Amino acid sequence: MIVQLAGNVKFPLTLDASVWIFDDRKVEFDKAFQDHTAQETDEEEELEKASNRWNREVYQQKLNPPVNKSISKFERKKILDSTYVMNIKPFLETAEVNESATSALLETNHGEEEISLDTLENGYFLFAVDGKPVKEDGPLHFYFGDESNKNTPIKGITGIKIK
Numbered sequence: 001m002i003v004q005l006a007g008n009v010k011f012p013l014t015l016d017a018s019v020w021i022f023d024d025r026k027v028e029f030d031k032a033f034q035d036h037t038a039q040e041t042d043e044e045e046e047l048e049k050a051s052n053r054w055n056r057e058v059y060q061q062k063l064n065p066p067v068n069k070s071i072s073k074f075e076r077k078k079i080l081d082s083t084y085v086m087n088i089k090p091f092l093e094t095a096e097v098n099e100s101a102t103s104a105l106l107e108t109n110h111g112e113e114e115i116s117l118d119t120l121e122n123g124y125f126l127f128a129v130d131g132k133p134v135k136e137d138g139p140l141h142f143y144f145g146d147e148s149n150k151n152t153p154i155k156g157i158t159g160i161k162i163k
Contacts, residue, residue, distance in 0.1 A: 085124035109156030
């Protein structure tokens with residue numbers, strides 16, 4: 001499940017897709033390809049839910065000692081039943097891609113596939129199916145942000161090299 005992000009970057013990264021299931025930046029597969037206005041509405045709803053949870057927790061802490069209940073049973077079940085993708089853009093920002101970079105080489109079990117840097121930034125990596133890590137042709141599958149390869153993603157990604 002370890003994928004190296006290296007090449008024309010200031011800080012090479014080691015990405016562990018097995019922990020992305022706990023990352024708040026993950027997106028459900030079906031929602032990733034909706035238009036951005038629908039995503040913004042979903043984000044606002046999630047923010048409102050998080051705010052309400054926070055208010056309940058603060059109120060309960062005044063009444064009871066704190067208990068580690070970071071996610072509800074419903075949220076836990078949803079995590080274990082959903083299929084998730086992750087956008088790579090935040091990781092590229094952390095790695096600080098050099099200005100001279102123009103493309104990315106996706107290293108796979110079947111060879112290499114070159115894509116533009118813009119395509120990489122706007123695409124999604126599938127890392128969990130039904131709440132479990134991608135085993136078949138894993139650890140990552142890459143989907144273009146425009147859904148043009150939704151039925152034929154780039155599979156078996158083991159490394160990302162910025163060129």
